[in-house]
Amino acid sequence: MDSSTRCIIVGGGPAGMVAGLLLARYGIPVTVFEKHRDFLRDFRGDTIHPSTLQLLDELGLMGEFEKINYSKVTHAEFPCKDGTLSTVLDLSRLKHPYPYIAMAPQWDFLDLLARAGADEDCFELRMNCEVTDLLIEGGRVVGIRYSGPEGIGQMRALLTIAADGRWSKVREVAGMSMKAFRVPLDVWWFKVPGQLQGENVLAPAFAKNRAFVLIPRNGYVQTAMLLSKGADAQLRTLGSEVWHQAIVAAAPELHEGVQGLKLEDAKLLDIKVNRAIRWWRRGLLCIGDSAHAMSPVGGVGVNLAVQDAVATARILAGPLKSGTISDRDVAAVQKRRIIPTILVQSTQRLMHLGLERLMKSNEEVAMPVLVAKFLKAFPSLTSIPARLLGVGILQERPPAAARSRVIKR
Numbered sequence: 001m002d003s004s005t006r007c008i009i010v011g012g013g014p015a016g017m018v019a020g021l022l023l024a025r026y027g028i029p030v031t032v033f034e035k036h037r038d039f040l041r042d043f044r045g046d047t048i049h050p051s052t053l054q055l056l057d058e059l060g061l062m063g064e065f066e067k068i069n070y071s072k073v074t075h076a077e078f079p080c081k082d083g084t085l086s087t088v089l090d091l092s093r094l095k096h097p098y099p100y101i102a103m104a105p106q107w108d109f110l111d112l113l114a115r116a117g118a119d120e121d122c123f124e125l126r127m128n129c130e131v132t133d134l135l136i137e138g139g140r141v142v143g144i145r146y147s148g149p150e151g152i153g154q155m156r157a158l159l160t161i162a163a164d165g166r167w168s169k170v171r172e173v174a175g176m177s178m179k180a181f182r183v184p185l186d187v188w189w190f191k192v193p194g195q196l197q198g199e200n201v202l203a204p205a206f207a208k209n210r211a212f213v214l215i216p217r218n219g220y221v222q223t224a225m226l227l228s229k230g231a232d233a234q235l236r237t238l239g240s241e242v243w244h245q246a247i248v249a250a251a252p253e254l255h256e257g258v259q260g261l262k263l264e265d266a267k268l269l270d271i272k273v274n275r276a277i278r279w280w281r282r283g284l285l286c287i288g289d290s291a292h293a294m295s296p297v298g299g300v301g302v303n304l305a306v307q308d309a310v311a312t313a314r315i316l317a318g319p320l321k322s323g324t325i326s327d328r329d330v331a332a333v334q335k336r337r338i339i340p341t342i343l344v345q346s347t348q349r350l351m352h353l354g355l356e357r358l359m360k361s362n363e364e365v366a367m368p369v370l371v372a373k374f375l376k377a378f379p380s381l382t383s384i385p386a387r388l389l390g391v392g393i394l395q396e397r398p399p400a401a402a403r404s405r406v407i408k409r
Contacts, residue, residue, distance in 0.1 A: 005031045005124070006320055008144055008157040010131045010170050012039070014106070015288030015305035016163030017113040021059070022313035024123035025402035028320045031155065032117070033146055035130035035164075039107035039114075046103050046222070047299035050091070050390040052306050053098035058403045064112050070104035071218050074200040075382070078367050085203065086372035091390050093383035100200070101390065103217055106302070134160070134173050134284070141174065141283035159325055161312065162286040163305075166272055166293035171286050180274040181349055184356040186232060187296055188225040188266040192247065194257035196221055206365040207249035211358060214251060221254060223247070224296065225266070226355060232268045239263075271295050273345055273352075279334040282327055287312055291334075292341045295348040297355075298389055304344060310396035311336050317399050340394045 007023055009016045012034030020032040048070070056062045076089040091099050117123035129148035134141050135156065143156035162170035171178075196203075196216050205212045215222040225246075227235060235243070243266070244258045275292035279285060288305030295301075312333050319325035358365055375381060 004156040005029045006158050008160045010162050011164035014302050015309045018306050019309035019312050021117045022398050022402045024120040026317040029122045031124045033129045033131050034127050037128045039110040046106050048102040048104050049303040050096050050098045051395050052303050068104050068108045070102045072200050073101040073202045076202045080372040081366040081369050089385045090382035091386045160284050162290040163288050166289040168290040171290050177277045178274045183271045183273050184229050186227050186229050186271055187269040190266045192221045192223050192254045192257040194254050205250035207246045210246045212250050236263050280330045285330050297348045297351050307396045308337050310398050314399050
């Protein structure tokens with residue numbers, strides 16, 4: 001079964017869906033291939049930062065997003081030596097239409113994008129279709145082979161975009177070289193029923209040799225527990241009681257919620273930080289995690305992927321529409337996005353080193369009182385990390401032709 005389109009996108013995650021929607025609104029025939037039957041996968045990136053919320057607004061989709069059951073994070077706090085908490089990041093101080101991080105289930109976000117795409121004549125989403133190989137002619141990628149409900153087929157396109165995540169099959173088949181960085185940590189993700197004392201607050205919590213990040217959600221606390229790289233199996237042999245005790249020692253208000261937790265509720269995230277040396281080859285472009293796997297530190301992975309997608313659509317829409325796309329056009333996407341990627345990954349690697357030392361230390365983790373007093377005296381300083389986290393150093397804007405549509409019901 002052979003077919004063709006103008007642009008193939010492999011992967012129905014945030015990068016793939018945003019790129020597909022923007023290109024389709026520009027009038028470019030796009031087919032998105034997603035290997036799963038639906039978007040229902042837990043503990044994927046649920047952080048929707050101000051830059052992405054603004055994009056939804058520009059696309060006329062914010063009204064639909066408001067219907068999602070999401071919670072807001074407006075600031076982050078850190079414990080002080082005197083037992084108080086100090087605000088270290090305050091999104092509410094941003095001069096931005098959406099001065100908060102929305103914690104929304106990623107499947108709801110992707111469903112919203114899928115519905116918006118369904119309203120576009122040029123957009124096709126094929127669920128339960130796994131891309132198995134690339135079509136390559138004369139060194140150029142000219143399409144893909146896939147397996148789906150109707151059998152095995154192939155599709156040709158002027159450009160194939162790989163947005164199939166950190167384990168990208170397309171990137172592997174294309175033979176793209178990666179630069180990998182040392183990561184000393186992994187994460188257990190799990191949900192604890194209950195509520196934190198502070199509202200709209202993201203805060204770390206510490207117990208002996210244990211560090212947690214507590215994210216308030218509606219009716220539960222999404223929790224990340226840091227562990228040394230490769231320690232997953234060993235920690236599980238200690239049993240759930242030891243795990244429960246560590247959580248309660250760090251966050252006593254979650255005492256009741258931890259009682260029903262089972263070890264299988266803790267999902268391991270094998271943290272990787274890497275990026276492709278070159279994000280493209282003739283006829284092919286990698287974006288999002290396919291081009292650069294990010295650490296969960298800061299929760300910026302989804303939003304960097306979305307910004308990649310927006311830049312891709314803006315830079316390549318014209319050449320795709322005219323059918324004149326060149327290697328130079330595709331390379332321009334990496335040129336545009338490489339500096340933000342390097343800066344974020346470098347920051348995350350520095351934070352990994354600090355977290356590694358913290359987990360090996362038996363000393364109390366607390367901010368010096370003088371530093372806390374300084375931040376309290378000059379609270380405007382907390383808007384600087386808020387800006388870097390929530391908006392980034394380079395905010396991308398969608399093509400004008402893609403803006404201001406309202407999703408049909």
